[in-house]
Amino acid sequence: xxxxxxxxxxxxxxxxxxxxxxxxxxxxxxxxxxxxxxxxxxxxxxxxxxxxxxxxxxxxxxxxxxxxxxxxxxxxxxxxxxxxxxxxxxxxxxxxxxxxxxxxxxxxxxxxxxxxxxxxxxxxxxxxxxxxxxxxxxxxxxxxxxxxxxxxxxxxxxxxxxxxxxxxxxxxxxxx
Amino acid sequence: xxxxxxxxxxxxxxxxxxxxxxxxxxxxxxxxxxxxxxxxxxxxxxxxxxxxxxxxxxxxxxxxxxxxxxxxxxxxxxxxxxxxxxxxxxxxxxxxxxxxxxxxxxxxxxxxxxxxxxxxxxxxxxxxxxxxxxxxxxxxxxxxxxxxxxxxxxxxxxxxxxxxxxxxxxxxxxxxxxxxxxxxxxxxxxxxxxxxxxxxxxxxxxxxxxxxxxxxxxxxxxxxxxxxxxxxxxxxxxxxxxxxxxxxxxxxxxxxxxxxxxxxxxxxxxxxxxxxxxxxxxxxxxxxxxxxxxxxxxxxxxxxxxxxxxxxxxxxxxxxxxxxxxxxxxxxxxxxxxxxxxxxxxxxxxxxxxxxxxxxxxxxxxxx
Numbered sequence: 001x002x003x004x005x006x007x008x009x010x011x012x013x014x015x016x017x018x019x020x021x022x023x024x025x026x027x028x029x030x031x032x033x034x035x036x037x038x039x040x041x042x043x044x045x046x047x048x049x050x051x052x053x054x055x056x057x058x059x060x061x062x063x064x065x066x067x068x069x070x071x072x073x074x075x076x077x078x079x080x081x082x083x084x085x086x087x088x089x090x091x092x093x094x095x096x097x098x099x100x101x102x103x104x105x106x107x108x109x110x111x112x113x114x115x116x117x118x119x120x121x122x123x124x125x126x127x128x129x130x131x132x133x134x135x136x137x138x139x140x141x142x143x144x145x146x147x148x149x150x151x152x153x154x155x156x157x158x159x160x161x162x163x164x165x166x167x168x169x170x171x172x173x174x175x176x
Numbered sequence: 177x178x179x180x181x182x183x184x185x186x187x188x189x190x191x192x193x194x195x196x197x198x199x200x201x202x203x204x205x206x207x208x209x210x211x212x213x214x215x216x217x218x219x220x221x222x223x224x225x226x227x228x229x230x231x232x233x234x235x236x237x238x239x240x241x242x243x244x245x246x247x248x249x250x251x252x253x254x255x256x257x258x259x260x261x262x263x264x265x266x267x268x269x270x271x272x273x274x275x276x277x278x279x280x281x282x283x284x285x286x287x288x289x290x291x292x293x294x295x296x297x298x299x300x301x302x303x304x305x306x307x308x309x310x311x312x313x314x315x316x317x318x319x320x321x322x323x324x325x326x327x328x329x330x331x332x333x334x335x336x337x338x339x340x341x342x343x344x345x346x347x348x349x350x351x352x353x354x355x356x357x358x359x360x361x362x363x364x365x366x367x368x369x370x371x372x373x374x375x376x377x378x379x380x381x382x383x384x385x386x387x388x389x390x391x392x393x394x395x396x397x398x399x400x401x402x403x404x405x406x407x408x409x410x411x412x413x414x415x416x417x418x419x420x421x422x423x424x425x426x427x428x429x430x431x432x433x434x435x436x437x438x439x440x441x442x443x444x445x446x447x448x449x450x451x452x453x454x455x456x457x458x459x460x461x462x463x464x465x466x467x468x469x470x471x472x473x474x475x476x477x478x479x480x481x482x483x484x485x486x487x488x489x490x491x492x493x494x495x496x497x498x499x500x501x502x503x504x505x506x507x508x509x510x511x512x513x514x515x516x517x518x519x520x521x522x523x524x525x526x527x528x529x530x531x532x533x534x535x536x537x538x539x540x541x542x543x544x
Contacts, residue, residue, distance in 0.1 A: 027257065027331055034324065041317075054313035062320025063350075066327070070346050073331050073339065125309060126370055 006046055013039035030069045037061040051125050184299060188284075192305050196273055203455040203498075204448045205235035211502050218506040239444070247440040250334060257332035262438070262445035265325020268318040269452035275311040276459045277373045279303035279469050279487035280476045303469075303483065304373060311372035312364055315460060316357055319415065322453065323349045326417070326434045329446070333437040341433025344423045344513065351520040352414035352421075358528035359408040362535040363395055363464040376468030394467035400538040403531045405465045407524055412457040414520070417450065419505040423513055458497035459490075466493050 012035065019032040037060045044053035133141050209224075209232060216223025224231040249258055281302040308314060323346050330342015367375040381393045395401040414421040425433035435446045462468060469476075469486035476482035511519075 025254070027254075027328075031257070031324065031328065034321075050308055050310045051313065054310045054317045057317035058313065058320055062317060062323075062353075066320070066323055066346055066350060069324075069327055070343065073327065073343060 002046060005042070009039040009042040012036075013043070026072045027069065030065060030072055033068075034061045034065045037065070051129065188299070188301060189305070192303065193274075196278070196305055197270075200270060200273060200452055200455065204451045205239065207451045207454065207498060207502075208235045208238060208447075210499065211505075214499070214502040215506045218503070242441055242444040245440040247442065248437075250437050252334035253437065254332040254334070257328050258437075259442070261325055261329035261332055262442045262449075263325075264328055265322070265449040266445050266452070267325075268322040269449040269456060272315055272318045272456045273459060274305040275308055275314050275372055276456075276463050277302070277304040277307070277376055277468060278459070278490050279483045280478065281373075282478050282480055282483040301483070302373065303487065307371065307373055310370045312360060312370045312375070315372075316353075316360075319356070320353060322415075325446075325449065329438065330434040333434070335437050337430045337432075338434050338436045341423075341425060341430050341436070344430075345417060345434060348417075348421065348423055348516060348520075349415060351517060352411045352524070355407055355520065355524040355528045356411035356415055358525070358532060359404045359411060360464060362401060362404040362531050365532070365535050365539060366395065366398070366401065372463055372468075376463060376470065379467040380470045382473060390473065392467055392470065392472040394465065394470065394472075396465040399543070400531075400535045401465065403527065403534070405461075407528050407531065408464065409461055411520075411524060412461060413501070413504065414516070416453045416457050416501075418454065418501055420508045420511050421516060422510065423516065454498060454501050455494065458494045458501070461497055462490065462493045466497075 016032040016036040016039065020029045020036065023029050023032065037056060041053040041056040041061070044050070044056060212234065213223045213231060224234040227233040227237045249255055281300060284299045284301045306314075326345040326349075327342040330338045330340070330345070333339075363375060364370055367378040369375065369378075379392075379394050382390050383393050383397075384390050391397045396405045417423075417425070423433075425435070430436070435443055438446060469490040471486060471489045474485075476486050
C-alpha cells in the first residue's frame with residue numbers, strides 16, 4: 001500500500017518537475033512546480049513527518065510559488081521563439097550542465113544513498129523542532145531572521161525611491 | 177492509532193467522508209437560498225418566492241439553469257488552465273473540512289447486522305475525517321493553495337478584468353493569510369497542540385466570572401482571546417473573498433472579476449467553492465473560538481446521544497456564522513482597495529502580533 005502511494009506520487013513529482021523544465025509557458029511551469037511540491041509533501045507524510053509536509057506546502061507551494069506566479073502574470077511573458085545564435089555559449093552551457101549533473105549523481109551515490117539512517121524513531125513534530133531551533137540552533141536561526149530583515153529593508157528602500165517619483169507624478173496629475 | 181488499520185476502520189472512514197461530503201455539497205444550494213432571501217429581507221423586498229414554497233426550490237432551478245447553459249471557452253483563453261481553474265478553486269474548499277472535528281467521540285458498540293457480527297468488541301468513533309497531529313497547519317496549507325484557483329482563472333481567461341481580479345485576489349489573500357495564521361497561533365498556544373480535537377477539548381467545561389456568571393470555557397470568552405477572535409473573523413472574511421472584501425469580483429469596477437469569462441457549470445463550480453469556503457471558514461471559527469461541538473453548560477456523555485447532540489450543536493453554530501456572512505455582505509459596502517491593504521498590513525498584522533504577546537504573557541502568568 002505504502003509502496004503504491006510512494007510510486008504514484010513519486011511519478012507525479014517527477015512528471016510535473018519535467019513539465020516545469022520542458023513546458024514553454026511560464027504560468028504552466030509555475031503551476032506544475034506547485035503540483036510537484038505537493039507530491040513531495042506526500043513523501044514527507046510517508047516518512048512520518050507530517051509537520052514538515054505541512055510546512056512544505058505552506059512555505060513553498062503556498063507562499064513562494066504564489067509570488068512567482070504573481071510576478072509572471074504581472075510581467076505577462078510572451079514566449080518568442082529565438083533563433084539559436086550563439087553556438088559556442090550553447091555548447092558550453094550543455095557541457096557545464098552535464099558535468100554538474102554527473103558530479104551531483106556521483107556524490108549523492110557516494111555519500112547519501114547508502115549511508116545508514118540513524119536508529120530510533122524519527123521525531124519531527126512541532127515541539128521537538130521548536131526546542132531544537134530555539135536551543136541548539138538559536139544562533140543560525142537568528143542570523144537567518146536578520147538576513148531576511150535586511151532583504152525586507154533593502155526592498156523597502158528601493159521601492160521608496162521610486163515611490164517619491166510616483167507620488168510627485170500623481171500630485172502633478174491631479175491638482176488640488 | 178494504536179491498532180492496525182482494518183476493514184472496520186476503512187468502513188468508518190468512508191462513512192465519515194460520505195457524511196462530510198454530503199454536508200459540504202448541500203451548503204451551496206441552501207446558502208444560495210439563504211443569501212437571496214436574506215438579502216431581500218435586509219433590503220425590504222420579497223426576493224425569489226415563486227419556485228416552490230417560500231422559493232425553496234429556487235436553488236434547483238438555478239442548478240438546472242447552470243447545467244443547461246452553453247459552456248463557452250473564449251478563443252483567446254489558455255484552454256487547459258481555463259478548464260483546470262474551477263477545479264483548482266474547488267479542491268481546497270472541499271478538503272479543508274477533513275481535519276475539523278464535528279461532534280463528540282463515542283464508543284460504537286458491537287452490532288449485529290443480518291445475523292452477522294460486524295466487528296468484535298466496541299470501537300471508538302471520532303467524528304473527524306482525519307484527526308492528524310498537525311491539523312491547524314493542514315488548514316493553513318490548504319488555505320494557502322486556495323489562491324491558485326482564482327489567480328489561474330484570472331490569467332487563463334485572457335481578459336483584463338479577469339486578470340485584475342486574479343491579481344487583486346492573490347494580493348489580498350497573501351496579505352490577510354498572515355493575520356489569519358497569526359491570530360490562530362494564539363488558539364494553539366492556549367491548547368498546546370496543533371490537533372484540532374485537542375483545541376476543542378480544551379474549550380469544554382466552563383469557568384466562573386467574578387464568582388457570579390458561569391461562562392462556557394470557549395476561547396472567545398477568554399480575556400486574552402477575544403482580540404484574536406476579531407482578527408481571525410475579519411481576516412476570514414477577506415480570505416473567503418466575501419463583502420466587504422470581495423475585490424476579486426467587484427462587479428462595479430471589474431464586471432465580474434476573475435470569473436467574467438466563465439459560464440455554465442464552470443461558473444457554478446466557482447460559486448460552489450465560494451460557499452464551501454464560507455462553510456469551512458465558519459467551521460474553523462467555531463472550532464477555534466466558539467468551542468467546536470461543545471454544548472454550553474452541558475456535559476455531553478460519550479454515547480450516541482451525546483454525539484448527535486454535539487453534532488447538532490456544531491451545525492447550529494456553523495449555520496449561525498454562515499448567516500452572519502450573509503448579514504455582513506448585505507449590510508457593509510465594499511471598502512476601497514487601498515483601505516483594504518492598509519488595514520490588513522497596518523492594523524490587523526500588528527494587532528495579531530500584539531495578541532500573541534498578550535496570550536503568551538497570560539500563559540506565563542498562569543491566568544489561563
